[in-house]
Amino acid sequence: MKNIKGIAKMDEERISQRVLYVIVALSAIVFLAFYLIGYDTPYAGNTSFNAPILTDVLLGFMWGLLVITTLASIFAVVRGIQRANKNEGVTNGIPARKITYITYGVTALILLLTFIFGSTQTMMVNGQNFTDSFWLRMTDMFVNSSLLLLILAAGVVTFGATRYYRKGRGK
DSSP: OHHHHHHHHHHHHHHHHHHHHHHHHHHHHHHHHHHHSSTTOBOSSOTTSBOOTTHHHHHHHHHHHHHHHHHHHHHHHHHHHHHHHHSOSOBTTBOHHHHHHHHHHHHHHHHHHHHHTOOOOOEEETTEEEOOHHHHHHHHHHHHHHHHHHHHHHHHHHHHHTHHHHHHHHO
16 A cells, blocks of 8 residues: 555656646746747837737736646645645654644735735836735735745755754753
């Protein structure tokens, strides 16, 4: 039974790797096409701006990726919670259930707090003031949450890497 789980794990890794390669290849193709095919086309309303021909393709690709990643994230969260609830909570001496709940909770808390404290200061976009406070907060939320989660991840990795040094001091 253990060997079957190992094979399934290997298949998951292989699928994940291939999906990553496909996304990177598609992204490279779409962005190269965007910049190489008609990028310098002047905008009819104001010739000081560009109106790239493939803007709609790029936007459609980005919206498609957003939808797919959102659905995959929701699926992963639901599946992670279901798996955490099926186990007794500890895997190989690691409190997996507790880590799962803390990870989801901290991520949700960071998203909520960065939205609440997000800036609503007007921005100049294409020569016009952008004043929609909801979208200004959403943008701020995603930027600040990304930065905070990266810093938090670096801190957790550093903490985990120093585990052996901390164990040596305790003895």
